[in-house]
Amino acid sequence: MTLYDILVLVLTGLICGGFGFWLGGKASPAPVQTPINSEPTIDANAVKQYVKSIDDFSRLITPAWAAHIENSRQEMERAIGELAQRFAGITVSLNATLNASGSPLGNANGEIFLTSNQRLRQVVGSLEASLQENLIVLERIRSLTGFVDELKTMAREVARIADQTNLIALNAAIEAARAGDAGRGFAVVADEVRKLSKLSGETGKLIGSKVEQINLAMHSTLVAVEKSTEAETLAVSSSNHNIQTVLENLQSVFDGLQHYSSDLSRSAQAIKHQIDESLVHFQFQDRIGQVLMHVGESIDKFPHHISSIHAEGVEALQPLDNAAMLEALKSTYTMETEHLAHGESPSSSQSDEITFF
Amino acid sequence: MAKTILIVDDSASVRQVVKIALTGAGYDVIEGVDGKDALSKLTGQKVHLIISDVNMPNMDGITFVKEVKQLAAYKFTPVIMLTTESQEGKKQEGQAAGAKAWVVKPFQPAQMLAAVSKLILP
Numbered sequence: 054m055t056l057y058d059i060l061v062l063v064l065t066g067l068i069c070g071g072f073g074f075w076l077g078g079k080a081s082p083a084p085v086q087t088p089i090n091s092e093p094t095i096d097a098n099a100v101k102q103y104v105k106s107i108d109d110f111s112r113l114i115t116p117a118w119a120a121h122i123e124n125s126r127q128e129m130e131r132a133i134g135e136l137a138q139r140f141a142g143i144t145v146s147l148n149a150t151l152n153a154s155g156s157p158l159g160n161a162n163g164e165i166f167l168t169s170n171q172r173l174r175q176v177v178g179s180l181e182a183s184l185q186e187n188l189i190v191l192e193r194i195r196s197l198t199g200f201v202d203e204l205k206t207m208a209r210e211v212a213r214i215a216d217q218t219n220l221i222a223l224n225a226a227i228e229a230a231r232a233g234d235a236g237r238g239f240a241v242v243a244d245e246v247r248k249l250s251k252l253s254g255e256t257g258k259l260i261g262s263k264v265e266q267i268n269l270a271m272h273s274t275l276v277a278v279e280k281s282t283e284a285e286t287l288a289v290s291s292s293n294h295n296i297q298t299v300l301e302n303l304q305s306v307f308d309g310l311q312h313y314s315s316d317l318s319r320s321a322q323a324i325k326h327q328i329d330e331s332l333v334h335f336q337f338q339d340r341i342g343q344v345l346m347h348v349g350e351s352i353d354k355f356p357h358h359i360s361s362i363h364a365e366g367v368e369a370l371q372p373l374d375n376a377a378m379l380e381a382l383k384s385t386y387t388m389e390t391e392h393l394a395h396g397e398s399p400s401s402s403q404s405d406e407i408t409f410f
Numbered sequence: 411m412a413k414t415i416l417i418v419d420d421s422a423s424v425r426q427v428v429k430i431a432l433t434g435a436g437y438d439v440i441e442g443v444d445g446k447d448a449l450s451k452l453t454g455q456k457v458h459l460i461i462s463d464v465n466m467p468n469m470d471g472i473t474f475v476k477e478v479k480q481l482a483a484y485k486f487t488p489v490i491m492l493t494t495e496s497q498e499g500k501k502q503e504g505q506a507a508g509a510k511a512w513v514v515k516p517f518q519p520a521q522m523l524a525a526v527s528k529l530i531l532p
Contacts, residue, residue, distance in 0.1 A: 134422030141430050148434060329519050332427045336516035339421040340494055343465065387465055388494045407525050408512040410505040 100367045111359035115352050122349040126342050133338035140328050140335075147321045147328075166307050173296045180289045187282045194275050201271060204264040211257030218250035340388060347385040354381070413530055414438045414456060418448040418474065419463040419492065424515065428461060428492070431519035432526065445469025449477055452484060459530050460484075461522075462509075464493035464500065475507040488529040492517065 222243045229240035358378060362371040379395075386392055393399065415437050417428045429439045440457070442448030444466040451457075460478065464471040471491060478484045488510040493500075496514045504512055511525050 130422065134426065137423040137426035137430075141426050144430050144434065329431075332430060333516055333518055335423045335427055338423045339419075339515060342421065343494060387497075387500075389496055406514075407521060408501060409525075409528070410510055410512070 097367065104363055104367050104370070107359060108363060111356040115355045119349045119352040122345050122352065126345040126349070129338055130342055133335055137332065137335050140332060144325060144328055147325045151318060151321050151325070166303060169303070170300050173300065177289065177293050177296055180285075180292060184282065184285050184289050187278065187285060191275070191278050191282055194271065194278055198268070198271055198275065201264060201268045205261060205268070208257050208261035208264055211260060212254050215250045215252075215254030215257055218253065219247055222247035222250055340390075343387060344391060347382065347391070350385060351378070351382045354378070412436055412438045413458040414440060415459045415461060415526065416440050416442060416448060416451060416457045417461045417492075418442040418445065418466070418471065419461075420444055420466045421463070424463070424492070427519070428522065431522050434519075435523050435526075437526070445471060445474030445477070448474060452478070452481065457484070457487060459526060460487060460489045461492050461513075461526075462489060464491055464495050464504070472503050472507050475504070475509055479508040490522075490525055490529070492522075 225243035225246065226240055229236035229243055232239065358373060362373060365371070383392070383395065389399065415432055417425050417432075417439060418441075419425050419428070420443055425441045425443075429441070432439050440451055440455075442451050445462070446469040448460075448462070449469075460475075462471040462474055466474075469477075471493065475489050475491070478487065478489065489508060490511045490513055491501075491504045491509045492513045492515060494515045495501075501512045510529055513522060513525055
């Protein structure tokens with residue numbers, strides 16, 4: 054039963070029931086006291102009072118009903134309008150959030166990560182190349198120590214040849230002394246050879262000493278380079294490990310952010326969908342507003358109907374034209390539900406689908 | 411550049427619902443509270459599509475559409491009637507006035523978007 058049905062029933066009940074009861078109670082004597090075939094006597098003054106009360110009712114009460122309905126309709130329209138506006142604000146914010154999460158900035162995170170990864174790998178690659186160069190230097194220094202050994206052998210050989218030459222020169226001097234005057238010239242030569250062998254021996258020792266110094270210097274250099282290379286190897290390995298750890302941590306952070314962003318987007322989408330669904334239901338305000346307006350307008354016309362039937366005075370009272378009032382109300386209907394409310398069968402020519410012309 | 415759509419309805423909530431549905435799809439939306447107000451909104455700017463209610467105070471939707479079709483700049487602008495009216499007679503009035511589509515309230519936002527995108531390119 055619609056609001057209109059209730060109002061019409063209440064009004065009709067009040068008027069007809071009240072009038073009948075009033076007439077039964079005030080204008081007619083009790084049935085037991087009424088003589089057979091006698092007309093009931095009607096108190097004209099009382100009827101006038103009753104008609105005046107109905108006039109007052111239609112003049113005072115029905116406009117108040119109509120005003121309440123209109124106020125409620127307007128209040129509902131304002132409230133639903135504001136509510137829809139708030140939801141619109143939420144939707145705008147959600148759209149902004151969704152656009153931001155799907156923006157190039159958001160998608161660039163993965164690219165930034167990849168670029169960083171490549172650059173850090175390049176740094177490690179440079180360190181490893183530098184280490185390889187150091188290893189080559191180390192190998193060359195090691196190969197130099199082989200030459201030093203050869204130099205030492207050569208220096209020893211020089212010393213040995215000098216000793217041998219010295220011995221030969223000594224034998225030559227002995228043989229020269231044995232030859233007497235004839236060997237005096239030879240003795241000078243032998244002496245010179247002995248001096249040369251002595252010098253050669255000293256030079257050989259000097260070379261050996263220098264080679265030994267070079268050997269020590271090279272050995273200390275080799276140790277230093279080996280230590281440096283070892284430290285560098287550890288540094289590269291450590292850097293590699295640290296970079297890998299950093300990249301893994303970054304990947305984890307990015308994955309977390311990506312996951313969080315996806316969750317946020319999904320939630321925002323779900324909320325947006327719910328709001329969209331709610332917005333469809335907000336349209337009930339328009340439908341209810343129209344029904345209330347139609348009922349309010351019908352109630353507004355009620356005083357006019359009452360005054361028209363009372364226009365000729367109590368002696369010429371006319372019945373209410375309820376059928377005309379109902380038709381007038383029906384003519385304001387715009388919705389199928391309003392027609393159905395009066396028991397009309399659904400119209401076959403109506404369709405809730407979109408119609409394109 | 412986003413296309414502009416004018417929604418004409420005396421119900422603020424319906425205007426909001428239409429606005430949310432269309433702005434979410436990238437359209438610019440301007441509002442008119444009745445036919446008379448909407449006519450004043452048409453001057454000085456380009457509107458690519460009009461969505462109008464039928465029953466409104468001051469100037470009803472059918473009269474509004476007839477007035478719009480008299481304007482040279484809007485003679486070929488598509489109009490969608492958005493109304494609680496679903497009687498065939500009223501639809502025919504809308505069609506005669508120059509409307510291109512008739513959507514019955516309550517509508518689904520997706521349904522409205524489909525109707526709009528059928529009449530104008532996004």
